[in-house]
Amino acid sequence: MVNITKHSGIYTLKVEQFLPISLEKAWDFFSSPKNLERITPSHMGFKITSGEPGSMYPGQIISYKVSPLPGIKTSWVTEITHVEDQKFFVDEQRFGPYSMWHHEHHFEIKDNGVLMTxxxxxxxxxxxxxxxxxxxxxxxxxxGIFNYRVKVLDEMFKE
Known part of the structure; x- marks a missing residue:
């Protein structure tokens, strides 16, 4: 379930999802920027434009084209700012549609799977x-984007 709150002019979206897979499999999938297109709705026209991204690392810059509204394409540039192997990583917008975008991805081992936040x-x-x-x-x-991700990931990694 997607929850969005507001504080001091900043919105915070939070989603938790349990996947019945190993931490290693979860990390391998989510720490690879090339998998973003697979979990983004196709109507958004998401494409990485900075070339085939390799293994994620702090300081990595990734650029995309995305269509946030029908008929409107925009460039989006993010930087991977923090990585703690198999625990979390953070991407932050450097250029794009938001004044600020700070996205934390957390992974926690749970009974027979991984809780992603x-x-x-x-x-x-x-x-x-x-x-x-x-x-x-x-x-x-x-x-809608994050609900789509939940649905796609449930299908991809169902038991």
Whole structure:
């Protein structure tokens, strides 16, 4: 279930998902940027433009093209800022549609699988207009993207 809260003008999205796979398998899949396209809705036109990304490491820059709204393509550049092998990693937007985007990916061994937690803290530009956009469509779109991921991952890694 996707939960979005607001504090000090920053929105926080949180999603927890249990997958019945080993920590190693979860880490191998999620720490590879090339798998992002597989878990992003196709209508968003997500494509990595910075070449085939190798193994993830702190300082890695990854650029994408994405269509947040029909007919509108934008560039998005993120940096992998923190990596603790098989525990968590963080990507932060360096250039893109948000004033701030800080995405934490956490992995925890649970009975017969892994609990994954995504925590995204983000800020929308344009002041009150950004807040209106959040209410009208950004919140719904982000919830849709992460709900799509939950569904796809459940299918990919079902028991």
């Amino acid at each position: 995504d925590k995204v803290s983000y800020k929308i530009p344009f002041g009150i207009l950004g807040h209106i956009a959040q209410v009208l469509f950004v919140k719904k779109q982000l919830a």
